[in-house]
Amino acid sequence: MTAHWRNPVGTLLGVFVVGVAVLVALLLIRTYTLAETKRVWxxxxxxxxxxxxxxxxxxxxxxxxAIRIPTVSFSETEQNNTALAEFGQYIRKAFPLVFSSSLIQHEVVGGYSHLFTVRGSDNNLQPYMLLAHFDVVPATPEGWEVPPFSGEEHNGFIYGRGTIDDKNCVIGILQALEFLLKRGYKPRRSFYIGFGHDEEISGNYGAMKIVETLQSRGIRLSYLLDEGFAVLDGVIHGTRRPVALIGTTEKGQITLNLSVEKPPGHSSMPPRQTSIGILSEAMSRLEKNPMPNMFGNGPESSTFEDLAGEFVFPLNIVMANLWLFSPIVSRIMEQTPSGNAFVRTTTALSIFNAGIKSNVIPPIARAIVNFRLHPAHTVEEVLNIVRNTIMDEQVVLSVVKAFDPLPVSPYDEENFGYQTLKRTIHHVYSAAPVAPGVCVGNTDSRHFVNLTDSIYRFSPIVMKPEDLSRIHGLNERISKEGLEAIVQFYYQLIQNSDSEKVPGPHHIPEEL
Incomplete structure (x- = not known):
């Protein structure tokens, strides 16, 4: 009997060993094949x-x-209109060649936003567009090393609200164009520049009016570039050097109002359930039951596959073989807020209002929840999940604002816009590897989907881990070298965009 069983066991063991060897070989082949196909200009x-x-x-x-002008957007109904108007006058004085050139038409749109038409010499080339915004979020002096609207220089950095988001790009675009005009540059391909004044409060009167203006003229764009990702230095764990992400889509959004209404009463005779208690339970269920992990169902997996060769061992093998390892990667990513935002629709309990007096049972409790939708989700799908999670008809849901995730823009080797951006990034940022990504926040670019299918989100700045909290936070700043690199980026991008088509890229050299 012993001899009878020994042979099958040995056979099974042999098959297992061969299977493991084949699997390892497949993993290694895919890993290093992907690495070899990386290309750089x-x-x-x-x-x-x-x-x-x-x-x-x-x-x-x-x-x-520009930083000293407090162009603050406080809410959708409150902005510093005086500062918005002052900013318009300021850029006229700061960039005289831009505003006096016979090649450029300037117009104010939506009251305070700016639209520039830069005429090229070849009308057969489809125009492109550079987009940015000059309104900023509020900032108080508390916690800042220097006043937030002082524009002070300290240890090689310029501090102030807007140095990262997004006056750096506004000034970078205008300064690059000013320098090009000074050097006698005449574009071959026409392009547009749009500066919104209300991006921080949805862009309904800035970007949307710019879109309406261009649509009325029958304009179609080759590509559009807005703020978004950056060159990330040490931000993505395990990468060997800084990498640049270009946002090819951005998450959708739902702002949802939840309310419960019950008869009021005296606190000395409370009911079994109050409006506050019912709504609190609903909110708790939403928080304890996050939306499903959707990693791999959207374009976010391309981010890691395209950068696989940039990860240290053994992460390079893991990232090159997400067909096998994606469940592990996604579980690890969801442990941090930034990683979790990539893998699912996020749920943020942001406002809760109820009660006016300690001895009064309030009749109404209200709350606001903000969802940022993964590209594989739709508004209706998320609302259905919310209803099934709460499972309480006493809680009334009403949508304040909602829109689906944006379409994914192409990022193949034949796409003119993406490859032109990639080419320019490689020149300015030492051949930094480039990959597509999903923006977790929203930008003005979402209003332009009817003008082009090639919308990209990239801010030409280097971001380190410690810089992430400065966005909309304390001590927002940019280095002098970083500001100059922004100008160099737009200076080269405008010239690179004059090409009729993108020439073929080359293999990345070994020494890089």
Whole structure:
């Protein structure tokens, strides 16, 4: 009997060993095949701007002056309109060539936003658009190293609200164009520049009016670039060097109002359930039961696969083989707030209102929940999950605002916009690897989906882990070198966009 069983066991063991060997071989082949297919632009492309010391000082003063104008968006019904108007006058003075050039038409749209039409020499080339915004979120002096609207320079950094989001890009675009005009540049491809004044409060009167203006003229865009991801240095754990992400889509959003109404009463005779208690239970169920993990169902997996060769061992094998390891990767990612935002529709309990007096049972309790929708979800799907999670007809749901995730823009090797951005990033940021990504926040670019199917979200700045909390937070700042790199990026991007088509990229060199 013993001899009878020994042979099958040995056979099974042999099959298992062979299977493991084959699997390991497949993992390694895919890992290093992906690494070999990485490509980078090796040609010089557009020339850099050789800035004089006077021009560097001019650039610094341009940003500092912009920061000192408190273009704050407090709410959808309250903005600092005086500052918005002042900003318009400021850029006219700071960039005289832009506003006096016969190649450029400028117009104010929606009261305070700005639209520039830069005419190229070849009308057969489809125009593109550069987008940014100059309104900022509120900031109080408490906790800041320098006042938030001072534009002060400290240890090589310019501090102030808007240095990251998003006056840096506004000034960078205008300064790049100013320097190009100064050097006699005449574009071949026409392009548009749009600066919104209310992006922080949804862009309904800025970006949307710009869209309406362009649509009325029958404009279609080759591609559009707005703020978004950046060059991430140490932000993505396990990468060997800084990597650049280009947002090819952004999450959808639902702002949901929840309310419970019950008869009021005296606190000395409370009912078994109050409006506060019922709504609190509903909110608790939403928080304890997050939306399903959707990693791999949207374009976010391409982020890690495209960067697989940039991860240290053994993460490079894991990222190159998400067909096998995605469940593990997604479970690890959901442990942190930033990673969790990539893998699912997030649920944020943001407002709770009820009660006016300690001895009165309130008749109404209200709450606001904000959902940011994963690209694989729709508004209706998320609302159904919410209803099934709460499972209480006493809780009334009403949608305040909602929109589905944005379409995924193409990022293949034949797409002109994506490849032109990639080419420019490689030139300015030392051949930083580039990959597509999903923006977890929303931008003005979402209003432009009817003008182009190639919408990209990238801010030409380097972000380190400690910089992430500065966005809408304390001590927002940018280095002088970082500001100059922004100008270099737009300076080269405008010239690179004059190409009729994107030439073929080259293999990344070993020394990189």
């Amino acid at each position: 090796l040609d010089k492309g557009a020339l850099e701007a050789e800035l004089t010391q006077e021009e560097r000082e001019q650039l610094l003063e341009a940003l500092k002056g």
